Amino acid sequence: xxxxxxxxxxxxxxxxxxxxxxxxxxxxxxxxxxxxxxxxxxxxxxxxxxxxxxxxxxxxxxxxxxxxxxxxxxxxxxxxxxxxxxxxxxxxxxxxxxxxxxxxxxxxxxxxxxxxxxxxxxxxxxxxxxxxxxxxxxxxxxxxxxxxxxxxxxxxxxxxxxxxxxxxxxxxxxxxxxxxxxxxxxxxxxxxxxxxxxxxxxxxxxxxxxxxxxxxxxxxxxxxxxxxxxxx
Amino acid sequence: xxxxxxxxxxxxxxxxxxxxxxxxxxxxxxxxxxxxxxxxxxxxxxxxxxxxxxxxxxxxxxxxxxxxxxxxxxxxxxxxxxxxxxxxxxxxxxxxxxxxxxxxxxxxxxxxxxxxxxxxxxxxxxxxxxxxxxxxxxxxxxxxxxxxxxxxxxxxxxxxxxxxxxxxxxxxxxxxxxxxxxxxxxxxxxxxxxxxxxxxxxxxxxxxxxxxxxxxxxxxx
Numbered sequence: 194x195x196x197x198x199x200x201x202x203x204x205x206x207x208x209x210x211x212x213x214x215x216x217x218x219x220x221x222x223x224x225x226x227x228x229x230x231x232x233x234x235x236x237x238x239x240x241x242x243x244x245x246x247x248x249x250x251x252x253x254x255x256x257x258x259x260x261x262x263x264x265x266x267x268x269x270x271x272x273x274x275x276x277x278x279x280x281x282x283x284x285x286x287x288x289x290x291x292x293x294x295x296x297x298x299x300x301x302x303x304x305x306x307x308x309x310x311x312x313x314x315x316x317x318x319x320x321x322x323x324x325x326x327x328x329x330x331x332x333x334x335x336x337x338x339x340x341x342x343x344x345x346x347x348x349x350x351x352x353x354x355x356x357x358x359x360x361x362x363x364x365x366x367x368x369x370x371x372x373x374x375x376x377x378x379x380x381x382x383x384x385x386x387x388x389x390x391x392x393x394x395x396x397x398x399x400x401x402x403x404x405x406x407x408x409x410x411x412x413x414x415x416x417x418x419x420x421x422x423x424x425x
Numbered sequence: 426x427x428x429x430x431x432x433x434x435x436x437x438x439x440x441x442x443x444x445x446x447x448x449x450x451x452x453x454x455x456x457x458x459x460x461x462x463x464x465x466x467x468x469x470x471x472x473x474x475x476x477x478x479x480x481x482x483x484x485x486x487x488x489x490x491x492x493x494x495x496x497x498x499x500x501x502x503x504x505x506x507x508x509x510x511x512x513x514x515x516x517x518x519x520x521x522x523x524x525x526x527x528x529x530x531x532x533x534x535x536x537x538x539x540x541x542x543x544x545x546x547x548x549x550x551x552x553x554x555x556x557x558x559x560x561x562x563x564x565x566x567x568x569x570x571x572x573x574x575x576x577x578x579x580x581x582x583x584x585x586x587x588x589x590x591x592x593x594x595x596x597x598x599x600x601x602x603x604x605x606x607x608x609x610x611x612x613x614x615x616x617x618x619x620x621x622x623x624x625x626x627x628x629x630x631x632x633x634x635x636x637x638x639x640x641x642x643x644x645x646x
Contacts, residue, residue: 259516261523268516284500291493420536
């Protein structure tokens with residue numbers, strides 16, 4: 194890889210924010226170097242590249258760092274203009290994609306993280322919140338998929354897809370093992386379920402998804418740590 | 426019939442961002458003041474999910490969330506652009522806009538809370554100001570946008586105008602000019618920009634309203 198277009202991604206393998214950038218680069222066919230960060234022992238480069246938040250992911254393009262996953266995704270799309278384009282050309286459609294991306298990121302991901310990291314009454318309330326928001330999304334994406342269920346052929350992956358698939362999957366087996374129930378229920382939210390099914394079957398997504406038992410282990414690890422630190 | 430309508434509330438910094446953007450680009454619009462304690466059917470129709478202002482309506486199509494609205498405005502009317510043209514500079518701008526969006530709610534928390542909650546808000550607010558001072562305003566530029574204001578300057582407007590009023594309402598002192606010299610210079614410059622100067626909520630009116638709101642909020646707790 195020539196020095197004129199050097200791309201480095203500082204990430205962490207269980208971070209969904211890191212995953213969405215990794216997938217974005219792969220979908221665009223952009224060669225990159227991946228640096229796995231140990232969040233208990235952050236590299237000096239990470240601290241230098243993201244002094245404000247000290248978090249992953251950070252994309253470094255020709256030595257210049259960019260932080261915040263959605264900012265990075267828009268940067269990738271504006272810099273490498275080949276297919277797939279992550280945002281539509283029409284400004285109103287772009288606004289709609291940004292709106293739903295913001296909804297998924299701020300409302301859905303927040304609720305899911307609360308569900309993972311809490312128990313008892315707080316968790317129950319978070320579950321309620323999460324399912325309510327999923328129903329809103331189910332209605333809302335009908336305008337994005339006006340022809341009904343998305344299908345896998347020629348699927349043009351975009352900003353909203355990348356953000357959604359990095360946090361949610363249609364894998365009910367895992368959900369039932371970790372949460373004792375389905376999170377993405379094909380009966381309650383059929384459009385979201387079929388959308389996620391299409392996304393997670395895309396070859397690039399499939400090959401970068403860890404096996405089920407590892408995913409379960411990730412959830413349990415994050416949950417245990419969160420519950421432990423909330424008792425401290 | 427106006428092609429562009431803006432639904433807003435006169436004290437919201439998020440609404441002013443949109444007003445400044447429209448005025449900078451010379452876009453005529455109809456402004457509709459919303460009573461947030463009694464939301465209009467129009468607002469509920471245009472923003473059913475969040476039921477919040479601002480909402481921009483362009484040719485009957487609603488756009489919600491001020492940062493999304495500003496990007497839409499910038500894309501439809503590219504004159505006097507609100508973001509840099511270079512993708513890297515745009516990414517840096519978007520980083521700071523996100524930072525402003527995530528952290529500036531701590532400013533309104535200052536007057537909406539008391540006791541421990543308010544102490545927490547003071548701490549969050551201070552951290553935000555320190556970050557801007559240390560990392561955001563380096564490079565000696567007059568504005569985040571260079572010689573002219575851009576979307577980033579607008580995103581930090583609550584620091585420039587609202588913070589001072591809210592400090593008085595809340596009885597706390599977070600911003601001190603000598604502690605934040607770069608930020609102080611930026612605030613003075615920002616408030617002198619004609620579009621900004623001529624389009625800010627009346628300070629005394631806002632002071633009175635927020636004092637009243639604080640009384641009601643603390644009484645209900």
